[in-house]
Amino acid sequence: MFTACNLSPDEVTVYCTVDQVFSEPVLKDFERETGIKVKAVYDTEETKSTGVMNRLIAEKDNPQCDVLWSGDPVRNSVLQSRDITKPYQSEQTRLIPDHFKEKDSHWIGFSARARVLxxxxxxxxxxxxPRSILDFTKPRFKGRFSIANPLFGTTTFHMAALFESLGDEKAKQWMNDIKTNGAVVAASNGDVKKRVMNGEMAFGLTxxxxxxxxxxxxxxxxYIFLDQQENGIGTLIMPNxxxxxxxxxxxxxxxxxINYLLTRETETKLAKSCAQMPLIKGTEVPENVPSLDNIQPMKIDYKTTSEKLQVIQPWLKAWTEQ
Structure with a gap:
């Protein structure tokens, strides 16, 4: 643990839930270009997003972190509700479309991922x-698919979005039905990927x-984007x-x-390294990176989804332990 008195004026501390292999090179570029040393704390794959969020809550009265770089905005909203974040607006934040930032700038999005099959x-x-996530309950898919533990990472965000989109009763029924249909709960999204790659599972959510x-x-x-049919619920888009x-x-x-990360240059780096989709118009990306313009998004409000996440946590915990 490092404390404020150990920090020099040429340092910044960031807690990051984005995979270290992708985020660390960007932070190293910031160090090299600005001369400001970055002290980074990364989440583990298994406790994605939850570990650093709980650490920030525990440190509320004695903050050790300057910036949270999260892989989705849900945890940022939770921290906002606990008076741990502060608004920040600059010329750079104005480059981001309004839908991808909190109205008072407690969080600002950039470089998005999407949930896919x-x-x-x-x-x-x-x-x-399956063409819809709702198809996972069909008997022909019994025991052939996997999802990551819904208590952690983007899977938690995805489940909260489904509860928000479908309503509690229908979402709970879907989760119970996929369990009955033999859904394999993996440790993480990376674990889902490995199980599909090695032929243990036919498909999974990641x-x-x-x-x-x-x-x-x-x-x-x-991979494919789910729920793209007319009147489908759409694909969950998750900005950093x-x-x-x-x-x-x-x-x-x-x-x-923050100003350094909110640039076309950073979005191009993340597009090249991990196929993240830029939010800033005019950003240069490789041909194989999908465009958000061609994806039907799930229509959610990030703030209410964050609130929903907190409400359903006990139910999700009980579901995983059944």
């Missing part, structure tokens, strides 16, 4: 795949960055989210880091 082409042909990596590693793996921590030791350096 990853599948093994040797085990299931494309024309036999994020575009994991699916992109799987495609690079194996010709037997591909940045928050400035209230009363942090190096607020000014935290602002500099």
């Amino acid at each position: 990853i599948y093994n082409k040797t085990l299931i042909p494309p024309d036999s795949l 994020d575009t960055d994991d699916a992109f990596e799987a495609k690079k590693e194996s010709d037997e793996v591909d 989210a940045l928050s400035l921590i209230k009363g942090s030791p190096q607020n000014e350096n935290g602002e500099k880091l």
